[in-house]
Amino acid sequence: MKNFIIITVLLITTATFAQNKNQRASVEVDGVCLMCKSRVEKASLGTKGVKSAIWNVKTHELKLIYDARKTNIETIQKSIAEVGHDTKDVKATDEAYNKIHDCCKYRDEEVRDAH
Numbered sequence: 001m002k003n004f005i006i007i008t009v010l011l012i013t014t015a016t017f018a019q020n021k022n023q024r025a026s027v028e029v030d031g032v033c034l035m036c037k038s039r040v041e042k043a044s045l046g047t048k049g050v051k052s053a054i055w056n057v058k059t060h061e062l063k064l065i066y067d068a069r070k071t072n073i074e075t076i077q078k079s080i081a082e083v084g085h086d087t088k089d090v091k092a093t094d095e096a097y098n099k100i101h102d103c104c105k106y107r108d109e110e111v112r113d114a115h
Contacts, residue, residue, distance in 0.1 A: 022068070027062045030087075036055075049068075077090040
């Protein structure tokens with residue numbers, strides 16, 4: 001009986017840890033075009049632990065699947081900001097923003113209106 005209890009506890013513990021590995025999240029990321037989409041997704045996927053990153057140009061929603069043991073939302077947002085895109089919590093530096101293509105200047109109202 002004692003062995004049965006130990007084995008049951010081990011199985012439950014293993015199952016619990018296995019379920020917490022992959023996390024899903026959604027982050028709002030500023031951008032205006034397909035070049036932005038490519039840049040945002042590439043920066044996200046370049047972050048260790050990110051398994052899936054799909055950014056919607058119209059809604060600005062980035063849907064993520066990532067390994068919570070290897071990364072977190074803040075780290076992913078920092079990677080996106082480093083390539084020039086703002087998120088709700090992390091803003092890109094002016095230097096990073098100025099490196100993006102002119103048609104991607106999402107902070108410029110005229111560019112946003114043109115898309």
